[in-house]
Amino acid sequence: MKGQRHDSVATGTTTMKAAAIDRFGPPSAITLHTMPVPEPDPHEVLIEIHAAGVGSWDESIRDGSWKPPGRTKFPMVLGTDGAGVVVAKGSRARRFRVGDRVYAYESMNKKGGFYAQYVAVDQRRAARVPRRLDLLQAGACAVTALTAEQGVEAADVRKGQTVLIFGASGAVGSLAVQLCGGRSARVRPARTRDRPGSPSGADRGTVSAPLGRRRSSRPASPRRRPDGASGAEGAIDQLLI
DSSP: OOEEEOHHHHTTOOEEEEEEESSSOSGGGEEEEEEEOOOOOTTEEEEEEEEEOOOTHHHHHHHTSSOOSSOOOSSEEOOSEEEEEEEEEETTOOSOOTTOEEEEEOTTOTTOOSSBSEEEEEGGGEEEOOTTSOHHHHHTTHHHHHHHHHHHHHHTOOTTOEEEETTTTSHHHHHHHHHHHHTTOEEEEOOOTTSTTOOOTGGGTBOOOOTTSOOOOSBOOOOBOTTSOBTTTTOOSEEEO
């Protein structure tokens, strides 16, 4: 037996509902399917999905403009990220316990995506959901949070640096603001003076603090740097677009 089944799965639940496609095409190609519950491999966890993320890239997967090499196997369950509860795990999956709240990401999963009641993913592509987040919030942030984190990591953002972030009120940008703030960097959201009716303080050039800290609505004040330049107005250490 590959996985250790949780009681809710072991007591006869062998099938699940999933939103899948039988061919590439328009939104109408997505239909509700009854499919087998995936069996986790030794290093995988089986997650009972409570919320699945929906991104602009899902359209490209659905219509076939973005697909892995080789022949596509249908029906294909869509969805690249989501959140839920671990209900089973493989024999070598030791990072999580049954009952853990997790969010996960898996692109082009051969066992099916997150638009389903259950999904099996490699344990390395999952993480525990922070206590302050509910599963609905967690299900929407895996891909965008990873994208933001990769950008911050690639830029090697450090304490005291000034970072200019374009699109700071968007899904990825707003998380990048939090991650940079968590590193004690100074965030300078890009202004959008040419776009009227900006809904976010980030677009108006205000400073945002990391989640869990007090948020300031005051414009950033200039800070003198060792080289004599103004940290807020005269120099930008990193740029995230």
